[in-house]
Amino acid sequence: MLTHTLKLSARAAVKHHAATRLPPPSQIHSIIATTTRRPTGAAAFSTSIPTNSARQKPFEDLRKAWGIDYDTVTLPTKLLLDALRDKAAVLEFGPNKARGNDFTQARRALAQLVPFGPVTTPTLSIAQVETVLPAENGRAWSLIRELVDTGRVGELERLSALMRAAASFLRIHNIGEKRAWEIAVAGARTFEDVINADKLGSVTITEAMKLSIEHMDDLELMIPRAEIDLHRAKIKHALGDEYGFEITGSYRRGQAVSSDIDLVVWHDSFKNARDHSGRLLDKVTAVLEAAEVLDPAKLFMGHTSTVKHRTGGMLTPPPVKHKTAPSVDPRKVIALTRLDASSPYRQIDIRLWPTDSLAYMLLGNTxxxxxxxxxxxxxxxxxxxxxxxxxxxxxxxxxxxxxxxxxxxxxxxxxxxxxxxxxxxxxxxxxxxxxxxxxxxxxxx
The missing domain is CATH 3.30.210.10 (DNA polymerase, thumb domain)
Structure with missing residues (x-):
């Protein structure tokens, strides 16, 4: 699995890759291919889409293999969650990114069973997994079968140190595969290497990135619905009757867990996207700070009332401009929040939205x-x-x-x-x- 402490030191990596240049995507794909098993024979030339029964085959084979003992099969929760996360991350660097969705969706489904992570639920039975993971997710069930049979994922263990590091850096907030790869090529091999650097290659290491690494374990936990209910009550108390608000995303869809808190706020005085909303956003952030919903020191993007225009190294997106379209600046703040000192940090995205397009915003984000x-x-x-x-x-x-x-x-x-x-x-x-x-x-x- 990819871990915080990878074996190669940053100094050795820098020496080894001193002359390395960031390769084009096609070359990155070939690097992955050298450490990934490819199909051979007729399978290598198959272009057909798997049938529903074919997608279910890995799950059905696992049940058959264990027979009456199937209900007793267990896996360490951390091993399973890390394997799903890492497999999705590696696929981000190849030509088959879409396949990573199967592993991401599987990890999200399992969060319903372990909302507080491996600490509170160290093991999961395969029978439990079956209750939340559809049999049709053949890729995820194939990975589970390999973990059950061998206790590892061979493809991940065969990765080069460079690819292993690049994939792990995708866990950093707002880092895509291009920047993750460049950071790894520049010699970083651990998160500590990133925290201790000001710049790696052409990538400036921002305070927002460091904040993300500091709270990474918290941010990778899903948020139980009951906890968001408590956040909602806290926000309601802070905003009072002057502002309207809604928490959108999976929470508004009624799902059991969410990856973050998507908060939309509106006010009767902000009707149109052309209206200036900066001062109103200051008021919103001020009341949220006073209620300890926001902490100016835990900011990814945007600004708060006490730290004007602080971006944490990330610029607030500029207004959207088109030939005859109005300038649109929804004003967004991305920060960390928590219920109290004993609770994990959660990501909260706050958008101030004009009322004339509020219905569109709520639908699009629900x-x-x-x-x-x-x-x-x-x-x-x-x-x-x-x-x-x-x-x-x-x-x-x-x-x-x-x-x-x-x-x-x-x-x-x-x-x-x-x-x-x-x-x-x-x-x-x-x-x-x-x-x-x-x-x-x-x-x-």
Missing amino acids: ADDFLNKILRSRAKEEGLILNEYGMGQRQPSSSWFVDGTAIPASAEEDIFCRLAVPYLQPTECSYAVYSRILPRKYLWL
Whole structure:
């Protein structure tokens, strides 16, 4: 598994890779290929999509192999979660990124069983895993089978030190595969190497990155719904009746766990994206700081009332500009929060949003990825463009709509109605639910 303490020292790595240059993506792919088992024979040339029964085969084979002893099979929780995380990370550097979603989704599903991580639940039975991980996730079940049989994942153990480090650095907040690779090529092999550096290659090591590493173990834990309920009560007490707010994402969909807290705040005085919202954001952050929801020292992006325009090394995204589109600056703060001194830190994303496009924002950030694709595809069929800022006539060669064509929506139901899609309640906006509600014609893109 990839760990905080990888064996090669930073000094040795720097010496070994002193003349190394960041290779193009195709070369990175070839590096992965040298440490990854490839299919041979007919399998190497197969382009068919696995059938449902083929995807279930790894799960069914595991059950058959253990027979009556199946219910007694267990795995160390940390071993399983780390393997799923690391397999997804390695795939980020190759041509098959989409396959990593299977491992990410499996890890997220398992979080329902171990919301507080391996410390409180050191082992999991395969029978427990079966209750939350669909049999159709063949890639994840193949990995589980290998762990059950051998106690390791051979592909991960065969990785070079360079690839092992690069994959581990993807765990740092706001680090993509390109920067993770460059940091590793520059000689870093451990998180300590990153913390102790000001710059690695062309990558400046920011305070936000260091903050992410400091609280990495907390941030990789999923958040139980009951805990977000407590955060919600704390936020409600701080904002009072002056502001409206909603926690979106998987929490609003009614799911048992979430990866972070997505908070949308609005105020009657901020109606349009053209309105200046800076002072209002200052007020919002001030009341959240006073209630100890925000800590100026635990900031990833944005600014707080006591630390103006501090970015933690990350710039607040500039307004979105198009030829005839309004300047849109939703003003976002990303920070760490916790209930009390004994609680783990959680990531909280705070957006201040204008009320005239609030319905679009709430729907876009509540619906899962596939539902958003369904709705945006329907809009495109009608010559419209749909995003979290609104919906209107599509501009040629643009991701914005023609000025003056915005379709007002006072509620999310209005958007479904305009697109002739059956309305879904927020708790119905997960694929597992709406796939049983929507007619099949809506599920084909």
